[in-house]
Amino acid sequence: GPLSEGEGTGDAAMQRQLPRSVAAFSALSEGLLSGLAEAASGVLPSGWQLTPFGSYAQGTCLPVSALDVALVNSGMEAASMDLALAGNAALVEVLASALLSRTRAFALPPATGLPQPSNPGGEALRLLAGDFAAGRECSKHEVALHLGDISTGRLDAILRRLLDVDPRTRAFVMLVKHWAQSRRLAGPASGGSFRWTLLAVFVLQHEGVLLPLRDLGAVEGGHGPRDPGSRMPLRGAALPFAASRLLANSGVCWGAVRMKPKG
Structure with missing residues (x-):
């Protein structure tokens, strides 16, 4: 090799396991993202979307990696995030509540604060969620919900x-x-x-x-x-x-x- x-x-x-583990994580993440988008469609205001970032977006995900997903307002500039952070953080809580009520997701011990994904290692609202898209089920995997901006994932x-x-x-x-x-x-x-x-x-x-x-x-x-x-x-x-x-x-x-x- x-x-x-x-x-x-x-x-x-x-x-030897790298290609197989990457393919498995990618397939799992696609299902998780579909389920997240479905749950978000009924609770998020217009203009908000979910943007995956981190190791999934880089193609460097390991089997133990959490799926990092940011809640992003498509019209919000990065410079305005500090002013809007406190109010918009509530939307992450709303999305998490929707996931917990509509799926078999489980909340992990709460973290303090919801930072921007510019610090991917920072704390976020973390869940254990299965592949709930189209009725499919799989092992639970960690999902970290962040509050992001239009530069997230670039x-x-x-x-x-x-x-x-x-x-x-x-x-x-x-x-x-x-x-x-x-x-x-x-x-x-x-x-x-x-x-x-x-x-x-x-x-x-x-x-x-x-x-x-x-x-x-x-x-x-x-x-x-x-x-x-x-x-x-x-x-x-x-x-x-x-x-x-x-x-x-x-x-x-x-x-x-x-x-x-x-x-």
């Missing part, structure tokens, strides 16, 4: 397009997130996994594996090379990523992960 296990990582099984969309250039980069990001979550460094209480996603992307860009953001538009517009391998040349026969470099600020040492060229 494009990613090979480095000595000491212990994540070979996770690498950075996630950029990251998704960036990682779409080469699937090996997405696998690397997910392995970093898996490492952090397995060591309880990326839970809600510690700020979530978004910072780990950004850290992995930064390292990939620094090493020349991922395109700089300023070059992403040129590739999308057809001005860059069409072959994904030529878009992102790897340095040498194999590009090592020492986890001690990734995690130096955490004081933790991890094994190396190597990305090998295609072919």
